[in-house]
Amino acid sequence: MHTENLYQQLAGHYLKAIDAGTLRSGDRMPSLRVMMERHGVSLSTALNACRQLEQSGHLEARPRSGYFVRSLRRSGLAPSTEPSQQLPDPAQYVGIHERVSAIIAQGQQRPVAVNLAGACGAPALYPSEALKQGVLRALRQRPDLFGHAGPSTPNGEPAFRAAMARQALVSRIKLSPDEIIVTHGCIEALNLALRAVTQPGDVVAVESPTFFGLLQILESLGLKALEIPCSPQTGISLEALELAAHTYRDIKALVVVPNLQNPLGSTMPDANKAALVAWCAARQIPLIEDDTYSALSDSEAPQAALKAWDQDGNVIHCASLHKILAPGMRLGWIAAGRWQARVEMLKYAQSRSTEVLGQIAVADYLDSGAFERHLRRLRASLRSQREQVAEAVAHYFPAGTRLNLPNGGLALWVEMPGQRSSEALFHAALKEGIRIAPGLMFSNSNRFNAYLRISCGMPYTRELEHALRRLAALVAALPEQQA
């Protein structure tokens, strides 16, 4: 396993300077000689750092003049439109599962060369070898593991739950391992949370746009989604929520992805987080938090979870290792606050304890410290991929395209100009072997049809660049519509 090299540290140093605006587009980089002296590094280290920044699109080499900070086309992109504060009617909430699964099924019928629809990293971004070693170690330590029913404590393996409790500290959550119930991914956690606090027919407030999986869960449980407008920058709008609570007095729960929201990529400022937790507590509206993406944030200080502000157990925290450690394992967890006993009961009745092997394998890995190194590498790769995809969008998509570059995560949320239809784009792209996630998957209303979500999980290859170029041409060719 390669740890962070000197040249990567050096590249990181200059990246920060570019981000901060200390080095601006068109500026000349210090010469290699100056870099060697200033940082006490070798020529090859200085060169490698510059090459990495060139590859990630931040620098360009000009013959005989050295490296220059590139003018990033993406800085010319307008930010996404702020949402209208109008609320869709929760009573209209039907058929989202059919719509979404039709799109997924259509996407699977044709051979796809470039899949931009997912929200997952490429397999090579995950530490397969280390996880395999963890599995082998677990089987050596417990040779008759498969002969025993269930984990040694009912809600999951103690070592895994302890590791998760330690992990939660990063998001400023203080939990005892006993408060953690291991689940089959965040999806099962969300199901349990919603089942604990609602009855069929209830209205649940959600972000708009939101992760389609959540809409499918709501539909499958007979719940009605009340979509609350979200800012692409700061997430759920507290004003819109206030308004919604006046109109619909019986909101039975609120589900929020506070950090790196899917699909927006928004992260709530701490002040909004604190206000939201207090608002829900005051109204006794259970607040269900989906923390799937927090660990993929690029910000210096880790993002806090809503649960960090929870004082009376009103926040149900749902988390997962699916995006950050092992897409091929079903490992998530829930800390259900006031509803702990009820969620324990529901989990037991719904699927019994989660299988033990993965929990033990992963607990070892998390404890070895390699996890933190893996996360750093993952974040760096995703950042570079995200920036390159954004650059391509800026370069190739028609003028008027809008996009926010999120502070982490796996995807970009792109707004096409002229109210073009992402549904039409989906079909046109699929014919050319390119899969995208059209905006209409992320809401029960039709208001995101001019948006698409593009994955940044894959390495930025020539093939990917080519696909983005083709996609841009397809967007340009779509008819514009009246707003």
Place this chain on the structure above:
Amino acid sequence: MHTENLYQQLAGHYLKAIDAGTLRSGDRMPSLRVMMERHGVSLSTALNACRQLEQSGHLEARPRSGYFVRSLRRSGLAPSTEPSQQLPDPAQYVGIHERVSAIIAQGQQRPVAVNLAGACGAPALYPSEALKQGVLRALRQRPDLFGHAGPSTPNGEPAFRAAMARQALVSRIKLSPDEIIVTHGCIEALNLALRAVTQPGDVVAVESPTFFGLLQILESLGLKALEIPCSPQTGISLEALELAAHTYRDIKALVVVPNLQNPLGSTMPDANKAALVAWCAARQIPLIEDDTYSALSDSEAPQAALKAWDQDGNVIHCASLHKILAPGMRLGWIAAGRWQARVEMLKYAQSRSTEVLGQIAVADYLDSGAFERHLRRLRASLRSQREQVAEAVAHYFPAGTRLNLPNGGLALWVEMPGQRSSEALFHAALKEGIRIAPGLMFSNSNRFNAYLRISCGMPYTRELEHALRRLAALVAALPEQQA
């Protein structure tokens, strides 16, 4: 891995003769010399066969006279009482989860030396080493397995689903692998089946007594259980069911364990199975079948599933490898007939696809043929353990104790004389480090309080014999009650 030896085959031959009554209690076995000639085996083979039958309690050695068929005390036990046909009121159905989990929690608070409460085999009965090898092979074949989200077909790994479809043929079910959805055990399958065909508040007919896990699922889904009396021999009473359908016209589903029912151990005759399937089809009552135990049946011909008679997709078949192959894996499946699309949707929304690793590991094992050999050994061990536990019950429990020796499975359902209370017994036994499953766990009504379920999953050791003896003394000491 040891395959079935010659001496085991020979022992099996004489066991059949004892079972069939050809050799009766008190009869003298052929001498070792005669056995050698008759079967063309060595002295040690003949001797080992007799020793095995002695160990399993079927023969006794009399000094200088050879081996004799033992008089089995258990043949003196009266069969369990047939149920009264009176139906409990489904409206009374509340609080079973609390009752059951209180019992489970109490059972876990005290150190337990001998656990007779479970319905699982001892870890040594399962092929841990082969499963481990399967895992290693899977990780070699797919080194980046953990980096990929989900199986290669949405409802589970093709190889595993194909293996399960082949396995289902043994129960006379013809399924294409596409009809199989992999689940987290039979528990998740039952949840999905019930969610597919019911709404909260609906009445669901179940066997009485029945597996407490099912009652907990019903309660967690807000469903009402209508308990249908069952014969300890032939399972659910079709007459009682008919009666129930007249009284409660809105039965929304029926859940049945046709083979080796838990806790009764009953197996429905084929004629009853056919009649039940037709009855449900005629009334359009979805029939949910729990096939957890079929593969543990001792009968010559494998037991057919209800699904074998299904003509119009009205039977939802739920199965699991938990009891028969790997208690430490969460691997089950469902074939949902008419509700296939709805169950697919619910599974996706509830927990996404089941993790891949175990599926691949197990598919390999099932295909190697070793599975069939494992099952033979498992059944033989369970049979011997079951017979020995029954023998101890016959020997030590007070006169008037009733019990049916089931034709397979993991447990005995014992009826205490004089309406003694199994709840009282549970507490008394726990004080002595012995855990049992009291009858009141298996029904929402109180009518099985004079019963207990005793596990036969553990090797019959001196310690176990001692515990059964202590348990018998505790039963004898309990006050008798008016019927």
